[in-house]
Amino acid sequence: MAGRQLLACALLAAAVGAAVGFQEGLRGHQIWELPSSIPAALEALLRDGLLDALDHSESHRRVHVPAEGLDTARRILGEKGVGYKVLVDDLAEHFQGERRRRREVDSREAGSCTADSCPAPLSDAYMTLQQMEFYLREINTTYAPRVSVQSIGKSVEGRDIWMVHVKSGGCAQGDTQPQVNLRHPRIAYWMMKRRAVWIEGGLHAREWISPAVALQLVATLAQQCSVTRAIDVYVVPMANPDGYLYSWASNRLWRKNRRPISGGGCDGVDLNRNWGYKFGVGASSNPCSEVYKGPATFSEPETQALRDAMTAVADGGNLELVVALHSYGQVLMYPWGWTAEEAPDTPDMRRVGEMFASAAQKRHGTVYSVVNSASGFYYASGATDDWAKGVLNTKYVYTLELRDEGAYGFYLQASQILPTAEEVWQGLRMMLLALTPEKAPAGAPQA
Ligand SMILES: [Zn+2]
Known part of the structure; x- marks a missing residue:
């Protein structure tokens, strides 16, 4: 019983936590594609937070570059002679556009969940x-x-x-x-x-x-x-x-x-x-x-x-x-x-x-x-x-x-x-x- 009361309180708390500035935390952040084999010095950069490795493909490597690190990352890659391709030039813009495109679909796909209940986990949309x-x-x-x-x-x-x-x-x-x-x-x-x-x-x-x-x-x-x-x-x-x-x-x-x-x-x-x-x-x-x-x-x-x-x-x-x-x-x-x-x-x-x-x-x-x-x-x-x-x-x-x-x-x-x-x-x-x-x-x- 106590567990259920706790759960009800938690749901209320989650409901009042409204989001502001959708994906603004990614304003100016970019996605780059690097060659798969890069100098060891760059591995250290990855580890120390300048670049965030997104995958480990055999042929290429995608990294997320925070806005504040763009200049440093460009300079260091330039010095090492490593080429890169910009795949996404502003991630906030990218996700806001995605949301505009998908809004109609998402609301249609809310499946079994209503405003206050979810009898089954959604299989056609990610759950909040x-x-x-x-x-x-x-x-x-x-x-x-x-x-x-x-x-x-x-x-x-x-x-x-x-x-x-x-x-x-x-x-x-x-x-x-x-x-x-x-x-x-x-x-x-x-x-x-x-x-x-x-x-x-x-x-x-x-x-x-x-x-x-x-x-x-x-x-x-x-x-x-x-x-x-x-x-x-x-x-x-x-x-x-x-x-x-x-x-x-x-x-x-x-x-x-x-x-x-x-x-x-x-x-x-x-x-x-x-x-x-x-x-x-x-x-x-x-x-x-x-x-x-x-x-x-x-x-x-x-x-x-x-x-x-x-x-x-x-x-x-x-x-x-x-x-x-x-x-x-x-x-x-x-x-x-x-x-x-x-x-x-x-x-x-x-x-x-x-x-x-x-x-x-x-x-x-x-x-x-x-x-x-x-x-x-x-x-x-x-x-x-x-x-x-x-x-x-x-x-x-x-x-x-x-x-x-x-x-x-x-x-x-x-x-x-x-x-x-x-x-x-x-x-x-x-x-x-x-x-x-x-x-x-x-x-x-x-x-
Ligand atoms: Zn993980």
Whole structure:
């Protein structure tokens, strides 16, 4: 009950937070395309915040250049003899034009959401933070007690971070008492072997497909309870609510949280560099960088809330799978991110990762490559995945970069939400089946 009252208060708070100056935070910012191979000195610039790498294509590299860094970036590229192409010359203008073009379509596509309710997650439009919270309120009631929603902490700006718990036990527990005899040896064995799974969405604000897919997974998990009969699934669909709101209103390319940082005029900490395991490798100490790690491990309330909730789940026993949803690139990465050395359980993580990729591909033909984080992408530490592996010792840990491969990148069309969620569900289903407890030992009575 208290949880529902809290949720209602949060919805009110979100409703009064009106946006002003749509995407004005990007006035004068540009998108450039650089050659893929650039001098090492430029890599340092990327890391230190002058340029924000948007992708890592084989043939080219797109970067976001903030307005205040344009002159310096032009001068340095000129000195190094590196050519570049301007793809977008004013991002505020670009997104305002996009919104004018899409307004009619967006209002038509508001789907199942009304002004004060969302009975299902939208599959044809990206949901506002408020719509997401309407939906979470809805499932907290509709599927109780099998599904529950609770706040695990507050963001820097005081917004709730919601965690959905889809409980093991199957549909039988529906709205009455569980229909299982816990004293029966076979059932007791089966319950003892329950697994827990953690899914994180929305840690990076601009990766809108991540919370969209997380919410679709919640809707599917709530209905398809046979898959989760012996598995407790915990989903945080929106881990960075402040950043998400800011990406809707002021800066579509915002990645970090909204921590105010005095002095340099650059705000925000990269929440996927702030975790307390090998902190600092492949991250930046410069607050202007998109990969700014923050002043200390777990300096941010968002990572603290996630850490504490994951630790509680792991302490409850058998946290076997962690999947962090990001975009873009269609890559399933397993630890380590901080070093190219092999992490424990690598052959198993790779095998189950391949199971995901093959099941996902069967759905719509989308190819997800399965790689080690550090060797396949770039060194990065202080991320959810390395912490889950290194501190919680979770066996199967992945960061999943969702669609696409760069054609639309962070601005993936809303029409791709449903197919992306469908293929991810197929892959995740195979992962969950791989975790299902082995048969009860010989001699255990049959139920
Ligand atoms: Zn990300």
